[in-house]
Amino acid sequence: MKGIVYDFTIPKYLAAKAFGKHFPSLYYGKPSALSLSHVEEPTLPNERWLKVKPIYAGVCGSDMGAIFYKTSPSITPFNSFPSILGHEVVGIVTEVGNDVTEVEVGQRITLDPYITCEVRGLKSPCPACRKGLHSLCRYKSGTDTFGPGMILGFCKDLPGGWSESLVVHESMAIPVPDTISDKVAAMSEPLSVGLHAVLRQPPKSGEHVLVIGGGMIAYAVIAAIHLLEIDCHITQLSLLQYQREMGLKLGANNGLTSRKELEDTLLKMPETSRHKPALGRDIFVGGYDAVYDCIGSKESLDDALRMARERGKVTLVGCAGEIKKLDWTFVWANELTVLGTHAYSKKETWEGITTSTQELLFELIEQHPDYPLEQLVTHEYPLEDYREAITANLDRGKYQSVKTLFRI
Ligand SMILES: [Zn+2]
Ligand SMILES: [Zn+2]
Incomplete structure (x- = not known):
């Protein structure tokens, strides 16, 4: 063969x-x-x-x-x-x-x-x-x-x-x-990766969520939030216009394609502010309630840690490897919860039911037959x-x- x-x-x-x-x-x-x-x-x-x-x-x-x-x-x-x-x-x-x-x-x-x-x-x-x-x-x-x-x-x-x-x-x-x-x-395998990540650290209804990435896993996270019917506001940060459009089709409320747009958008949220440090990138006070980093690069992790609010939830879905010179100040100064996620589980619990991530995924997809995953x-x-x-x-x-x- x-x-x-x-x-x-x-x-x-x-x-x-x-x-x-x-x-x-x-x-x-x-x-x-x-x-x-x-x-x-x-x-x-x-x-x-x-x-x-x-x-x-x-x-x-x-x-x-x-x-x-x-x-x-x-x-x-x-x-x-x-x-x-x-x-x-x-x-x-x-x-x-x-x-x-x-x-x-x-x-x-x-x-x-x-x-x-x-x-x-x-x-x-x-x-x-x-x-x-x-x-x-x-x-x-x-x-x-x-x-x-x-x-x-x-x-x-x-x-x-x-x-x-x-x-x-x-x-x-x-x-x-x-x-x-x-x-x-x-696509059930990568879609399950996103579903598992969201279930490990789910956003709450009404929260502002930032999804970083323009690849399959970022869409799997957006899809999971949609399929679980968590009523939150999703912003996707990707690089290219078609990636932004795909996110919007899948239910993201806002699509951004540059760090500048991200910073400007953050400042439109209530009680946020920008500050100039002695050296390096601007510092923000306030930010997203939950951030899903679906890339795992130095840049994406840097954005994830900086853009989360005090006591915000940062979930690492992308395969981060060796990262040089990442500023971890925000993790302790803002009491962030940084959580790693990997693949999926045989015992996923949602609304009182425990099943495997993939089986839950199929159930959720069947409940949302018009959701445009195939594209x-x-x-x-x-x-x-x-x-x-x-x-x-x-x-x-x-x-x-x-x-x-x-x-x-
Ligand atoms: Zn894979
Ligand atoms: Zn074993």
């Missing part, structure tokens, strides 16, 4: 780091770690597994991070290569093991790609998995069954969805309701055109891309 293989090696990494700026092919061309290859179709590891033929598989920021070597070295103990990328998948079940009880051949499913204690076949699960916090599993560094890997696509023993077939443990399969389209189902899919390509798919994610201004899918 065909699959997009990512084969990280130190020489390839060094060559790309040294010359990649001038020779992008070192990242995703012939000499890079990435290739469309013929690989052997995977077989069921045991009777609790099933086989899936992907319909769509998404390109995620974390895939781009791996391809362009931007992933923090702190994550490297929890990945293993070569691997077939792809963890945002909707597909059809083509085979089930004898002990699979919840899923049938022919069923349409999406995946929870986390390689948990249950997936690894451990008899006694780790403390995180016991609590339903499976995305924080303590065995991500590998076990006898499978090598290091937090999720499908980044584990050498379990191919991901940028391929014609993959195997998943029964606990990873999430049936898709008939009313939900393939494209929306293909987040801006590009689709066959696997063969993977270089174009990557370019579409790289040159966002030209392609105006949000979510790119492989159509398999």
Whole structure:
């Protein structure tokens, strides 16, 4: 079968780091770690597994991070290569093991790609998995069954969805309701990231919320606030005009595309003021009740900490890595609550009901059939055109891309 293989090696990494700026092919061309290859179709590891033929598989920021070597070295103990990328998948079940009880051949499913204690076949699960916090599993560094890997696509023993077939443990399969389209189902993984982030630190009704970012996760946060019907005022800060328009379509009340606009808007809020420090950027008193940083860069974190009001809530949804010279003064001086969020959970609670983030997401989407989630899919390509798919994610201004899918 065909699959997009990512084969990280130190020489390839060094060559790309040294010359990649001038020779992008070192990242995703012939000499890079990435290739469309013929690989052997995977077989069921045991009777609790099933086989899936992907319909769509998404390109995620974390895939781009791996391809362009931007992933923090702190994550490297929890990945293993070569691997077939792809963890945002909707597909059809083509085979089930004898002990699979919840899923049938022919069923349409999406995946929870986390390689948990249950997936690894451990008899006694780790403390995180016991609590339903499976995305924080303590065995991500590998076990006898499978090598290091937090999720499908980044584990050498379990191919991901940028391929014609993959195997998943029964606990990873999430049936898709008939009313939900393939494209929306293909985005359930990143949409769940946004939903989980909002549920971890929800804004209150009437609050002013700032969402920083113009990528899929920022829209997932805006969508989550909308789907949960939290009646607050949302401002999105992005870079480009099309990103602003997409936010407004999804229910943001205000779209800004520059720091100046952000500062001016903040000053229109009651009892806010601007001050000149001895050095550096202006300081603001007052600000947003809740900020969701969906980027994780020095600039976005700086904005998030500065734009939150006293005792404001700052939620980190973007994959922040090493940040140099960030001024943390605001965290203690304003008693901010800064909260990290990662992926999603098997035990999400909303309005007294406890369920997995993805199942709650599907329920909420079904309750809001007219909400225009599908337009987040801006590009689709066959696997063969993977270089174009990557370019579409790289040159966002030209392609105006949000979510790119492989159509398999
Ligand atoms: Zn992802
Ligand atoms: Zn675990």
